[in-house]
Amino acid sequence: MRQFAHQTLDVRAHYIEGVTARRCTIEGSMRLPKQVGAWNRLRNCRAERCGHNNLSLSGTAIENCELAGLARKGPMPLFLWACVFKHVRLRGTLTGIKLNPECSILNSDPAIQAQWADAMRNYYQDGEWALDISEAEFTSAPTLEAVPGHLVRRDPTRQVLVRREVLAGRDLRALPHWVALEWFVERSPFDSVVLVGSCVKARQQKDLDGLRQLRDLGIADSD
Numbered sequence: 001m002r003q004f005a006h007q008t009l010d011v012r013a014h015y016i017e018g019v020t021a022r023r024c025t026i027e028g029s030m031r032l033p034k035q036v037g038a039w040n041r042l043r044n045c046r047a048e049r050c051g052h053n054n055l056s057l058s059g060t061a062i063e064n065c066e067l068a069g070l071a072r073k074g075p076m077p078l079f080l081w082a083c084v085f086k087h088v089r090l091r092g093t094l095t096g097i098k099l100n101p102e103c104s105i106l107n108s109d110p111a112i113q114a115q116w117a118d119a120m121r122n123y124y125q126d127g128e129w130a131l132d133i134s135e136a137e138f139t140s141a142p143t144l145e146a147v148p149g150h151l152v153r154r155d156p157t158r159q160v161l162v163r164r165e166v167l168a169g170r171d172l173r174a175l176p177h178w179v180a181l182e183w184f185v186e187r188s189p190f191d192s193v194v195l196v197g198s199c200v201k202a203r204q205q206k207d208l209d210g211l212r213q214l215r216d217l218g219i220a221d222s223d
Contacts, residue, residue: 001044011055017043025051025073032058032081032104036112037119039084052078052096058104059116061123062088072096077140081105082116084123085147090136093199097138099146101187117189124148133159137199141207145184149192160211160220164191167219175219176210195220 003020010028026047030040039061046066051073058081069092070078077096082103103116124130131144132153144152149161162181172181177195184193195214197207214220 011042011057014040016045017041019045021045021047021050023049025053027053027055027074029056030058030060036115037122039123049092055079056081057083059083061086065089066091067094068092070094070097080146082120083146084120085130086128087132088130089132092135093137093139095139097140097142099142099144101146101189120146121189124151127151129153133194133196138196139198139200141180141196141198143180143183144194144196145180145188145190147194148190149194152194154194154196156223158208158211159194159196160215161223162193162195162214162220164188170219175217176213177207 001018001020004024005022006024008025008027009021011026011030012028014030014033024047030042033040040057040059042057042060042062042065044064047068047070049069051071053074054076056079060083062083063086066089072078072095077098080097080099082101083099101117101120102113128151130147130151134153134155154161162184164185167181167185172178172185175181180195195211197211198204211220215222
C-alpha cells in the first residue's frame with residue numbers, strides 16, 4: 001500500500017490500486033475509455049480528510065475503496081460520469097459530489113449513452129452492494145440516480161429508498177425532493193434510487209421532513 005500525506009495527487013491514469021491519501025489535494029481526470037464497458041479501475045484505495053480540485057472520473061469502476069471526509073478546493077464539484085461501484089464506503093462530511101449516469105457532458109450521442117447505460121446495468125448483475133453511505137453526511141445533497149438504490153447501504157433515518165414503479169402517474173413537482181425524483185425518472189438506467197438530505201443546518205430539518213413525507217405518502221420504502 002502506497003501512502004501519501006499533505007501532497008497534491010493527480011489521477012490522470014486508467015488504473016490506480018493500493019493508495020492511501022491523508023489530507024491530500026486530489027485533482028485531474030480519469031478519461032472515458034474508448035471501448036464501452038472497458039472500465040478504468042480505482043481499487044483498494046482510501047482517502048482521509050482530502051480535498052478535490054477540478055477532479056472528474058469517467059467510465060470508472062471504483063472497488064473496495066473508502067472515502068472519509070472530502071472538501072471541495074476548486075470551483076467545480078467532483079464529477080463522476082458513468083461510474084460504477086462495488087464495496088465503496090463514504091464516511092464523514094463530504095462536499096461537492098455529483099454522480100451522473102451519462103458517460104460524458106461532451107458526448108450527446110444517444111446510442112453511445114445507451115451503450116454505457118447497458119454496461120452499468122451489466123456491472124451490477126452480481127448483486128453485490130455498491131455504496132455504503134450510512135455514516136456519510138453531505139453538505140450539498142447528491143443525487144444518486146447513477147447508482148441502483150437497492151444496492152446502497154444507508155441510514156434509514158436520514159436516507160430513503162424510492163422505487164420507480166411508485167412514481168408512475170405522479171406529479172413529481174408536487175412532491176418534496178422533486179428535483180432528485182425527476183432526475184431519477186428521466187435519467188437513471190436503474191429502477192430504484194436513494195434520496196439523501198443536506199447536513200447544513202439551514203436545510204437539514206427541511207430535507208429530513210421532506211424525506212419523512214415521502215415515506216408517509218408511500219413513495220419511499222417504509223423500512
